Amino acid sequence: MLLISCPYCETERPEIEFRHAGQAHVARAADPSAVSDEAWTEFLYFRDNVKGLAYERWRHVYGCGRFFNCARDTVSDKIFATYKAGEPRPNVETEAAP
Amino acid sequence: MRFHLFNLLQQAFAGNQGWPPQWRAPEPKPAYDVVIIGAGGHGLATAYYLAKEHGLSNVAVIDKGWLGGGNTGRNTTILRSNYLWEESEAIYEHSLKIWEGLTRELNYNVMYSPRGVMMLAHNAHEVQTFKRHVHANRLAGVDNEWLSPEEAQAFCPILNISKSIRYPIVGAALQRRGGTARHDAVAWGYARGASLRGVDIIQNCEATGIRRDASGAVAGVETTRGFIATKKIGVVAAGHTSVVMSMAGVRMPLESYPLQALVSEPIAPIIPCVVMSNTIHAYMSQSDKGELVIGAGTDAYTSYSQTGGLHIATHTLDAICELFPTVRRLRMMRNWGGIVDCTPDRSPIIGKTPVPGLFVNCGWGTGGFKATPGSGDVFAHTVATGEPHPIAAPFSLDRFRTGRLIDEAAAAGVAH
Numbered sequence: 001m002l003l004i005s006c007p008y009c010e011t012e013r014p015e016i017e018f019r020h021a022g023q024a025h026v027a028r029a030a031d032p033s034a035v036s037d038e039a040w041t042e043f044l045y046f047r048d049n050v051k052g053l054a055y056e057r058w059r060h061v062y063g064c065g066r067f068f069n070c071a072r073d074t075v076s077d078k079i080f081a082t083y084k085a086g087e088p089r090p091n092v093e094t095e096a097a098p
Numbered sequence: 099m100r101f102h103l104f105n106l107l108q109q110a111f112a113g114n115q116g117w118p119p120q121w122r123a124p125e126p127k128p129a130y131d132v133v134i135i136g137a138g139g140h141g142l143a144t145a146y147y148l149a150k151e152h153g154l155s156n157v158a159v160i161d162k163g164w165l166g167g168g169n170t171g172r173n174t175t176i177l178r179s180n181y182l183w184e185e186s187e188a189i190y191e192h193s194l195k196i197w198e199g200l201t202r203e204l205n206y207n208v209m210y211s212p213r214g215v216m217m218l219a220h221n222a223h224e225v226q227t228f229k230r231h232v233h234a235n236r237l238a239g240v241d242n243e244w245l246s247p248e249e250a251q252a253f254c255p256i257l258n259i260s261k262s263i264r265y266p267i268v269g270a271a272l273q274r275r276g277g278t279a280r281h282d283a284v285a286w287g288y289a290r291g292a293s294l295r296g297v298d299i300i301q302n303c304e305a306t307g308i309r310r311d312a313s314g315a316v317a318g319v320e321t322t323r324g325f326i327a328t329k330k331i332g333v334v335a336a337g338h339t340s341v342v343m344s345m346a347g348v349r350m351p352l353e354s355y356p357l358q359a360l361v362s363e364p365i366a367p368i369i370p371c372v373v374m375s376n377t378i379h380a381y382m383s384q385s386d387k388g389e390l391v392i393g394a395g396t397d398a399y400t401s402y403s404q405t406g407g408l409h410i411a412t413h414t415l416d417a418i419c420e421l422f423p424t425v426r427r428l429r430m431m432r433n434w435g436g437i438v439d440c441t442p443d444r445s446p447i448i449g450k451t452p453v454p455g456l457f458v459n460c461g462w463g464t465g466g467f468k469a470t471p472g473s474g475d476v477f478a479h480t481v482a483t484g485e486p487h488p489i490a491a492p493f494s495l496d497r498f499r500t501g502r503l504i505d506e507a508a509a510a511g512v513a514h
Contacts, residue, residue: 001407001408001409002399002407015398015399015407015409016409018398019398020398020399020400022400024354030223037499038358038499041498041499042349043440044348044442044498045351045498046350046351046498047340047350047351047352047353047389048349049340049341049350049352049353049354049400049439050340050341051338051340051354051402052339052402056399056400072399073500074354074400074401074402074403075401075403077401
């Protein structure tokens with residue numbers, strides 16, 4: 001069970017209050033009809049599926065209901081930072097190195 | 099060496115001390131015709147069929163650990179083929195038919211046991227979808243039948259069909275040819291068969307890079323035991339497929355999740371079949387050792403940790419205790435996790451990639467064990483000929499671009 005700090009509620013809550021929502025910072029094209037099939041396929045389905053430091057979205061479904069982002073190591077499951085949607089990804093590379 | 103009654107008796111009287119190794123442990127050669135990355139069931143089956151069906155014996159199977167040590171050794175050993183779509187029925191039924199004769203073919207007892215797989219329905223929606231599956235399967239010549247709660251209990255007497263439980267059982271779909279097999283034996287049997295045909299199985303040899311030539315085609319694999327030159331690579335790396343494919347610069351439509359299972363202390367036989375419940379995320383059968391083998395759900399987030407959250411296992415045990423009240427006092431002996439690679443449509447990816455010479459067999463998600471023989475067979479054809487086997491063709495990587503997804507909701511309910 002992860003303990004996740006919601007950046008909106010500013011409290012640390014158990015994982016079951018949240019829902020994982022996949023890779024973060026996947027931007028939807030402003031004009032989907034203008035992008036190629038390949039780019040649209042990448043957007044819809046292809047993911048980095050990183051082993052190591054990953055940036056991902058979570059939603060505090062049983063709290064404030066808002067989406068936010070999280071930097072987590074997918075091997076140790078250690079969470080380095082959570083931050084609000086729209087904020088740039090924090091630089092935690094140095095911390096994540098073994 | 100072939101197993102037969104005479105040498106079994108001879109070894110039994112000699113204390114089973116005289117068995118030769120079942121496969122060779124060769125040093126990697128500088129070059130092979132084909133290198134398979136991943137010595138699990140699917141990878142070893144691929145190598146076996148490459149050698150047997152396609153005459154390619156200059157093949158290596160490399161693995162970062164020991165063979166069969168990943169998801170092949172971590173699953174709950176359930177076999178069935180009652181999937182919804184024709185493409186899925188074709189590949190899983192192809193596989194089930196191979197399972198039926200596999201022990202004889204490999205001269206290795208894979209302990210295939212067609213004891214019946216019963217999937218419980220708990221609400222009106224499941225009754226409708228399962229009946230749809232039954233009809234679709236029967237049209238495709240795949241056995242599947244609908245049972246009332248009373249018939250389900252007659253088939254599995256310890257099942258609780260009380261109407262007062264939280265999720266009462268309102269019916270069940272039963273595939274009688276489904277069942278279980280011994281997971282390790284499948285890997286060992288294919289390893290032995292492949293090794294006898296000249297395939298080199300190289301354990302403790304991790305792929306660290308994929309080298310490509312000036313044209314972009316595959317030139318070889320960098321490993322922890324040196325460079326191995328090859329023109330063809332088959333990636334069969336399950337949960338680590340995205341990691342291996344990234345070595346060739348290929349992104350995949352995959353997400354890797356921990357999936358866990360657990361076993362109880364061994365007891366006398368009490369459950370004659372496999373029971374699955376998608377709604378309440380539980381499935382159970384009994385191993386030949388007597389342990390109840392219980393499958394739990396995936397964790398809610400992607401991870402490579404190879405351990406699942408305890409609350410996921412607890413949730414499953416709640417369901418198990420309600421479905422089978424008689425097991426409530428049992429102690430659980432072990433639980434463990436494996437990393438499963440899930441595709442967006444919950445169907446596998448078998449075939450070519452944008453890199454010439456690089457082939458991939460992945461995305462089996464939470465239910466790959468049952469497909470081991472069929473997957474190996476069609477993937478070997480794909481690697482050997484360079485073109486997809488007709489059964490594998492619909493499962494191309496390209497389907498995500500064309501939109502011809504195979505939205506297989508009959509994959510284990512744990513994947514949803």
